[in-house]
Amino acid sequence: MILPVYFIILSLILFFLGAFGIFIRRNLLVMFMCIELMLNSVNLAFVTFSRMFHTFDGQLTVFFVITVAAAETAVGLAIILLVYRSRKTIEIDRLTSLRG
Amino acid sequence: MELAFFLFFAVTGILAAVGLIFQRNPIYSALCLIVVIASIGGLFLLLQAVFLAVLQIVVYAGAIMALFLFVVMMVDPQKETGPAIPAGARLVLPVLLLLAGVVIWVMSSSLPAFSPSAIPLDLKGLSRELFTSYVFPFESIAILITSSVIGALYIAKKEDV
Numbered sequence: 001m002i003l004p005v006y007f008i009i010l011s012l013i014l015f016f017l018g019a020f021g022i023f024i025r026r027n028l029l030v031m032f033m034c035i036e037l038m039l040n041s042v043n044l045a046f047v048t049f050s051r052m053f054h055t056f057d058g059q060l061t062v063f064f065v066i067t068v069a070a071a072e073t074a075v076g077l078a079i080i081l082l083v084y085r086s087r088k089t090i091e092i093d094r095l096t097s098l099r100g
Numbered sequence: 101m102e103l104a105f106f107l108f109f110a111v112t113g114i115l116a117a118v119g120l121i122f123q124r125n126p127i128y129s130a131l132c133l134i135v136v137i138a139s140i141g142g143l144f145l146l147l148q149a150v151f152l153a154v155l156q157i158v159v160y161a162g163a164i165m166a167l168f169l170f171v172v173m174m175v176d177p178q179k180e181t182g183p184a185i186p187a188g189a190r191l192v193l194p195v196l197l198l199l200a201g202v203v204i205w206v207m208s209s210s211l212p213a214f215s216p217s218a219i220p221l222d223l224k225g226l227s228r229e230l231f232t233s234y235v236f237p238f239e240s241i242a243i244l245i246t247s248s249v250i251g252a253l254y255i256a257k258k259e260d261v
Contacts, residue, residue: 001103002106002146003211004213005211007143009208013117014117017118023186024121025121029126029129034120036133041140044144047149047152048147054215059149059151060226060234064237066152066155066156066159067159067245068241071249073164073168074252079255084174084175
């Protein structure tokens with residue numbers, strides 16, 4: 001017997017792992033992957049609620065989240081590539097040219 | 101049986117997520133993220149979201165992660181140096197744990213159990229909903245993704261090409 005709360009707790013664990021990853025990693029790409037992880041964990045919660053309340057709204061929200069994530073990834077990775085071309089690094093500790 | 105299925109995917113997902121944030125090499129992080137995404141796809145199957153499970157594998161693990169791996173290879177992955185957990189992040193951990201604890205405490209007391217579905221959560225109903233009440237978001241998302249692809253191509257192209 002699986003309770004919805006198991007899925008919600010799993011989704012929370014993944015979400016906070018992603019949030020923690022953003023704080024501890026210094027690589028722009030890996031931070032971006034952590035954002036994807038957080039998006040995925042929220043998708044899991046949406047699908048759980050969709051199953052719980054017998055509506056399609058949660059599943060459709062996930063459909064849109066996946067599509068927006070694809071768009072966001074395309075633009076975000078292009079920006080990271082551009083940062084790498086002009087600075088030769090994507091370590092955020094070394095991207096300090098805006099520091100006064 | 102269902103519980104074993106759930107536990108398998110949950111444990112795989114959490115282990116791969118921990119691997120994702122503690123690997124020093126971005127390539128391994130990307131591979132770990134693929135495992136997380138695949139196990140979340142498995143959980144979607146368990147929640148009767150068959151279409152989303154397929155979408156998760158095809159779009160996320162297929163398209164988005166392929167894009168990630170290409171960019172990881174283009175930017176010449178270097179291993180991170182420095183401490184595994186920077187000093188500032190040590191302050192963040194208790195705050196995050198506290199937040200997670202509060203949310204779990206609130207959620208666990210109020211959620212009902214899964215009841216047998218009154219309407220089947222199948223692809224037919226999903227697409228009927230998508231093309232009736234969600235048709236405007238659906239069309240606008242088509243414009244969004246087209247423009248983002250054009251924008252990504254434009255900003256990533258080399259100046260002299």
